[in-house]
Amino acid sequence: MPDRAALVTGASSGIGLAIAHVLGEEGHGLTVAARRPEKLAGAVEELRGKGFEVEEVAANLTSEEEIQRVVAAHRERFGRLDVLVNSAGVGIGAGVADIQTKRADMQLDLNLRAIILFYRECADLLRAAGAEHRNALVVNLASIAGKGGAGWLSVYAATKAGVIGWTQSMNKELNGEGIKNVALAPGFVDTPMTEFIKEQVKAEDMITTSDVGEAVRYLLKTSPACVVPEMVFQRPGETI
Numbered sequence: 575m576p577d578r579a580a581l582v583t584g585a586s587s588g589i590g591l592a593i594a595h596v597l598g599e600e601g602h603g604l605t606v607a608a609r610r611p612e613k614l615a616g617a618v619e620e621l622r623g624k625g626f627e628v629e630e631v632a633a634n635l636t637s638e639e640e641i642q643r644v645v646a647a648h649r650e651r652f653g654r655l656d657v658l659v660n661s662a663g664v665g666i667g668a669g670v671a672d673i674q675t676k677r678a679d680m681q682l683d684l685n686l687r688a689i690i691l692f693y694r695e696c697a698d699l700l701r702a703a704g705a706e707h708r709n710a711l712v713v714n715l716a717s718i719a720g721k722g723g724a725g726w727l728s729v730y731a732a733t734k735a736g737v738i739g740w741t742q743s744m745n746k747e748l749n750g751e752g753i754k755n756v757a758l759a760p761g762f763v764d765t766p767m768t769e770f771i772k773e774q775v776k777a778e779d780m781i782t783t784s785d786v787g788e789a790v791r792y793l794l795k796t797s798p799a800c801v802v803p804e805m806v807f808q809r810p811g812e813t814i
């Protein structure tokens with residue numbers, strides 16, 4: 575059994591998968607969760623191929639019961655939680671007059687509500703890790719859109735601003751218990767999520783998933799005294 579354990583949402587793809595690799599390399603047992611089982615299975619094969627211990631849970635994280643099922647599976651397998659990464663997210667563009675309630679709800683539920691519920695369900699495990707080594711870590715994926723807004727992606731931007739506010743609150747509430755909370759706020763990262771823009775912004779001009787993964791490796795190594803509440807990743811010339 576590994577000494578440390580992590581739970582990563584959105585781990586079948588992009589940023590979540592890159593972070594799962596880093597956490598595995600740093601000695602964590604992994605619970606990985608994402609929506610589509612077949613895509614998640616491919617990621618799990620990759621991670622297990624590197625010798626990591628992996629629990630796989632396909633789940634739709636807009637559902638409270640599914641979130642509880644993911645945390646229960648993690649608890650059962652590893653019995654501890656040192657790092658929680660909330661990377662599952664979705665962005666759906668629409669002008670303000672065309673916003674569909676169902677799509678707004680989906681973004682709010684996955685990008686923000688799921689993070690709140692994961693914290694609630696994991697609070698005891700995170701507190702136990704914080705009491706043990708004072709260096710539990712929660713990484714929440716926000717976005718540069720959450721810092722400066724994004725026209726036609728306004729619901730997404732609002733959820734990400736919410737993630738930043740939530741993370742600030744969690745630092746105020748939990749930091750004294752040895753739990754560090756960080757919101758990552760990148761500009762365009764080369765993942766399936768940014769396919770829609772790759773005719774205008776070339777993939778090679780985007781931030782890489784490994785840039786984000788290495789940021790998490792750094793966060794793991796910072797001392798409990800070093801709080802990094804937010805990390806903004808900008809491409810050259812990109813403004814907030």
Ligand SMILES: NC(=O)c1ccc[n+]([C@@H]2O[C@H](COP(=O)([O-])OP(=O)(O)OC[C@H]3O[C@@H](n4cnc5c(N)ncnc54)[C@H](OP(=O)(O)O)[C@@H]3O)[C@@H](O)[C@H]2O)c1
Nearest residue numbers: 584586587588589608609610635662663717762763765767
């Ligand atoms: N890429 C960027 O430019 C960028 C910039 C700033 C912030 N971010 C944020 O970074 C995070 C990761 O994005 P990414 O670029 O890595 O995107 P991605 O490659 O599209 O990955 C998204 C992940 O979320 C999962 N997911 C989507 N809907 C889900 C649901 N209802 N239940 C459970 N899992 C679900 C996906 O699984 P399925 O594929 O099975 O649905 C996938 O594993 C997101 O929160 C995103 O907002 C991305």
